[in-house]
Every structure is written in structure tokens, then in C-alpha cells.
Amino acid sequence: LVLSAIAMVFGVVEWISAERAEEAMSQKLERMLAIQSGVLADPMWNLARDQVELVADAIMLDRDVVGLEVRGEDGDLFLAQSRTSDQGRRLTLKGPIEFGGSDDAEIIGTLEISLSDVRLLTERNERMVIAAVLAAALMLSVIIAALIANRRTVGRPLERLLTSIQSIEDGGAREPVDWNSRDEMGEVI
Numbered sequence: 001l002v003l004s005a006i007a008m009v010f011g012v013v014e015w016i017s018a019e020r021a022e023e024a025m026s027q028k029l030e031r032m033l034a035i036q037s038g039v040l041a042d043p044m045w046n047l048a049r050d051q052v053e054l055v056a057d058a059i060m061l062d063r064d065v066v067g068l069e070v071r072g073e074d075g076d077l078f079l080a081q082s083r084t085s086d087q088g089r090r091l092t093l094k095g096p097i098e099f100g101g102s103d104d105a106e107i108i109g110t111l112e113i114s115l116s117d118v119r120l121l122t123e124r125n126e127r128m129v130i131a132a133v134l135a136a137a138l139m140l141s142v143i144i145a146a147l148i149a150n151r152r153t154v155g156r157p158l159e160r161l162l163t164s165i166q167s168i169e170d171g172g173a174r175e176p177v178d179w180n181s182r183d184e185m186g187e188v189i
Contacts, residue, residue, distance in 0.1 A: 002142050010131040017127060021120050025064070025091060029115050032059070033095045037111045040070065044109050045099045049079070056081050059113065066090060067114040070097075073107060088118040157185045 036059055043051035052070055059068055060081050067082035067090075094112040098105040157179045164175045179189045 003139060006135045006138055010135055014124070014127060014131060018120070018124055021123065022117075025115060025117065025120060028064070029091055029093045029113060032062070032065075033093050033111060033113055036113070037095055037097045040097050040111060041099045041108065044070070044072070044078070044097050052079055064115045064119055065113060066116040067092075069110075069112040071110045071112075073109050075110075078109065082114075088116050088121055091115045091117065153183075154185060157181070157189055161189050 070079040092114040096107045097109040
């Protein structure tokens, strides 16, 4: 019963942590897309491929980013970069690259960024190991506490009672057992 309760508590904590981590990853992708689209606006307007490549290289420095595509206003691929070594699920978001002010902004292309959940999986596995160690320590402490409590509330009075009974059986005088308790054990003694 205790093991089930411990597993349930740690399971709920891990589920909440995983949900929060995924939400944070999604928000990171949205912020990254908004910021980098703004950074790419001027180089894309001027068709400065070298500057677009520099921005793309900077985006790819983030360890969660596994790919990106920059497309022109006609939808043709302008630049693509990716990492193929990552396994796991991808979270991809696509947004416009706008040039100009907020009132007269012109869409001059699109940016698509893909993030991998490999880091989230690694962090989840680390949390699971820590949770397992904590659960084992908690379970061990509960078992030790139960054994100590059992020894104090059941073992000692029964030992004293048995000593008194053994004394009578061996022909000795009846020895009263000193155990002042109002529970069942006290009544038996």
C-alpha cells in the first residue's frame, strides 16, 4: 500500500514536470520564431545570403534546434540546415518573415524551425532515476519506522509478558508485568 502511494505521488509529480517542460519547449519555439523572423527580415529583403546563413548558423547553435528552413516570398527554398544525429520527436513551427513597420509590413518569406525533444527525454530520465532513488529511500525509512514502532508497541510488551509466564512455568513467583497502556496490548497484559 505504501509502495503504491509512493509510486502514485512520484508519478503525478513526473507527469506535471513533463507537461511543464513540453509547454516551456513550445513557448521557446514560439519566441525563437518571432525573434529570428525579425532578425532575418533585413537580410531577406536585401537577398543577402551570407547574412541569412550567419543568422541560420546562430539559430543552429541552440542544442534543441534540429532544423530550419528559410523560404522566399514565392515559397522557393532559400536556405535549409538540419542535424540528422538527433532521435526523438520534433516540434516544428512556421511563421512569416515580415519587412517594414507593423502597419505596412510586407511578407517576404517564411521561417520554419524544428526543435527536438531529446533534451526533454534526457531530463525526464534523470528525474526518473532521482525519483526512484528517493522512493527507495522513503520506502526504506517507512519500513524501518514500522519495524521500530512494532518493536515498541508489540514486541516489548509481549517479551515482558512471555518472561513473566516463563517465570511462573519454571516454578517462580508470579511477576506482574509493568506496561501502562490503554490500547489492546495493555488490556491483554
